[in-house]
Amino acid sequence: MVDWNLAINVTITGIILVFSMLLLLVFVLSIFGWISVSLKKSVDKKTAKAREEVMAAMSAVKHEEETVSETLSDCDCLNQELVAVISAAVATLYIDSDKKPVIKTIKRSAGRRTAWANAGVLDNTRTF
Amino acid sequence: MFDAFIDTLIGILQASGFAAFFEPGGWKYVVMIAVACGLLYLAIVKKFEPLLLLPIAFGMLLANLPGAGVYHPELWTLNETVKEINFGNVLHEGGVLDILYMGVKLGIYPPLIFLGIGAMTDFGPLISNPKSFLLGAAAQLGIFAAFIGALAVGGLGIEGFSFTPQEAGSIGIIGGADGPTAIFVTSKLAPGLLGPIAVAAYSYMALIPFIQKPIMRLLTTKKERLVRMSELRTVSKTEKIIFPIMVTIIVSLLIPDAAALVGMLMLGNLMKESGVVDRICKTAQNELMNIITIFLGTTVGATTNAESFLNLKTLGIVVMGLVAFCLGTTGGLWFGKLMYIFTKGKVNPLIGSAGVSAVPMAARVSQQVGQEEDPGNFLLMHAMGPNVAGVIGSAVAAGILIQMLG
Numbered sequence: 276m277v278d279w280n281l282a283i284n285v286t287i288t289g290i291i292l293v294f295s296m297l298l299l300l301v302f303v304l305s306i307f308g309w310i311s312v313s314l315k316k317s318v319d320k321k322t323a324k325a326r327e328e329v330m331a332a333m334s335a336v337k338h339e340e341e342t343v344s345e346t347l348s349d350c351d352c353l354n355q356e357l358v359a360v361i362s363a364a365v366a367t368l369y370i371d372s373d374k375k376p377v378i379k380t381i382k383r384s385a386g387r388r389t390a391w392a393n394a395g396v397l398d399n400t401r402t403f
Numbered sequence: 404m405f406d407a408f409i410d411t412l413i414g415i416l417q418a419s420g421f422a423a424f425f426e427p428g429g430w431k432y433v434v435m436i437a438v439a440c441g442l443l444y445l446a447i448v449k450k451f452e453p454l455l456l457l458p459i460a461f462g463m464l465l466a467n468l469p470g471a472g473v474y475h476p477e478l479w480t481l482n483e484t485v486k487e488i489n490f491g492n493v494l495h496e497g498g499v500l501d502i503l504y505m506g507v508k509l510g511i512y513p514p515l516i517f518l519g520i521g522a523m524t525d526f527g528p529l530i531s532n533p534k535s536f537l538l539g540a541a542a543q544l545g546i547f548a549a550f551i552g553a554l555a556v557g558g559l560g561i562e563g564f565s566f567t568p569q570e571a572g573s574i575g576i577i578g579g580a581d582g583p584t585a586i587f588v589t590s591k592l593a594p595g596l597l598g599p600i601a602v603a604a605y606s607y608m609a610l611i612p613f614i615q616k617p618i619m620r621l622l623t624t625k626k627e628r629l630v631r632m633s634e635l636r637t638v639s640k641t642e643k644i645i646f647p648i649m650v651t652i653i654v655s656l657l658i659p660d661a662a663a664l665v666g667m668l669m670l671g672n673l674m675k676e677s678g679v680v681d682r683i684c685k686t687a688q689n690e691l692m693n694i695i696t697i698f699l700g701t702t703v704g705a706t707t708n709a710e711s712f713l714n715l716k717t718l719g720i721v722v723m724g725l726v727a728f729c730l731g732t733t734g735g736l737w738f739g740k741l742m743y744i745f746t747k748g749k750v751n752p753l754i755g756s757a758g759v760s761a762v763p764m765a766a767r768v769s770q771q772v773g774q775e776e777d778p779g780n781f782l783l784m785h786a787m788g789p790n791v792a793g794v795i796g797s798a799v800a801a802g803i804l805i806q807m808l809g
Contacts, residue, residue, distance in 0.1 A: 277558035286547045289803045296799050297540040304533035311642050
């Protein structure tokens with residue numbers, strides 16, 4: 276004799292429970308997905324903004340380089356030979372590096388000691 | 404001297420397995436050995452789910468060799484006088500397959516198989532489109548429809564063809580198209596039917612392309628099959644890590660009986676997605692899966708002795724199992740059509756049939772049928788969502804059946 280009460284009870288309860296459980300997971304995952312997508316959008320925005328700033332800075336540096344090269348060529352206080360010597364000294368510092376330095380400005384420092392005197396002091400006061 | 408030799412020879416022959424064939428009921432062993440050889444042919448030559456069908460078939464062969472003693476069904480049978488399994492007897496008197504069968508009886512192997520499955524599954528398509536869960540749920544309608552059907556058939560009053568609610572539940576779970584889940588539920592609700600149900604479940608899983616395709620073409624229109632779905636969003640690693648933890652907590656709290664299967668599935672997945680336990684993840688995907696597959700398949704096959712297999716109930720299981728499978732496919736397709744209507748044609752109903760848990764074969768079938776109409780239509784990743792959702796859905800349905808019928 277078939278217990279139809281049990282059969283119908285199991286079937287209806289089972290279907291409802293399976294759907295409810297998975298609906299709950301759909302709901303939770305949808306919220307989770309929405310949060311994840313929103314966070315990603317905000318991170319992407321910040322990254323895009325930072326990229327724009329870097330691009331702007333790079334174009335400003337380019338502009339400055341052009342300006343400096345004009346300035347250097349027009350400046351009476353610096354002759355070309357002095358600029359060449361300073362550039363050569365800077366280049367030797369980076370001789371083993373992949374980085375290529377760009378000299379933006381050269382100006383006389385306003386200290387009482389000359390650069391050589393400062394270098395001597397630093398050398399003598401360096402820690403072991 | 405010669406007489407002694409002849410007597411000894413006769414004694415050996417009488418004690419051999421061959422003599423058992425000529426005893427009353429001995430023909431059943433011959434039939435079962437032939438069935439085992441037939442299944443071995445399907446597994447090796449036709450390549451029907453060989454990873455499971457080969458050990459199942461060979462377990463069946465070993466268990467039906469008279470006198471071999473590798474499996475003793477009497478140690479596992481419960482009746483009026485024997486209410487509980489005596490594991491001490493099993494350890495003392497059991498053969499190798501009896502000892503290994505303890506993993507099935509105690510519900511250890513299926514969760515470990517799920518651990519390996521979780522370690523090999525990518526839930527990304529499901530996370531990016533959570534609505535796929537509903538298709539996975541719809542495909543589980545076949546389980547409950549077959550449950551009612553098995554009870555109804557039993558109610559016809561045909562002798563040997565009646566099923567208890569527990570047996571009907573075990574038959575219904577075949578519709579989930581998930582071998583470990585079917586074995587897990589059957590070992591708890593109707594262990595006497597474990598052999599035929601396992602053989603039916605894995606055979607039908609191998610026949611998915613043949614069973615599903617005609618139903619898919621019948622229940623969908625050409626216009627529906629031509630739908631191209633929009634690309635799925637990218638899922639972040641954080642989402643893939645939080646998903647298994649979240650699903651385990653929610654499902655296990657609501658349906659504790661599903662915790663073993665769902666928990667191990669999600670543990671395997673978390674091991675894969677976290678990326679910090681590569682070594683043990685590889686073990687779960689490979690060595691552990693292979694070991695448990697061998698033990699599970701062989702011992703399940705061993706339960707198919709003549710008494711449990713050669714009867715009308717097996718025929719009922721074969722028929723109702725096929726009905727469960729077809730109804731699961733139908734349920735998924737119908738829900739897919741509903742989603743097609745509600746989304747105004749954005750969802751291809753073919754992915755609904757992938758809601759049965761046979762990963763990834765059912766998803767591939769959706770892809771193939773879609774490509775028959777439009778070779779440029781790639782439905783595979785969209786179908787993977789319902790496909791893996793079906794694994795979770797069938798585990799939830801299994802927990803509900805065990806809770807209500809156990």
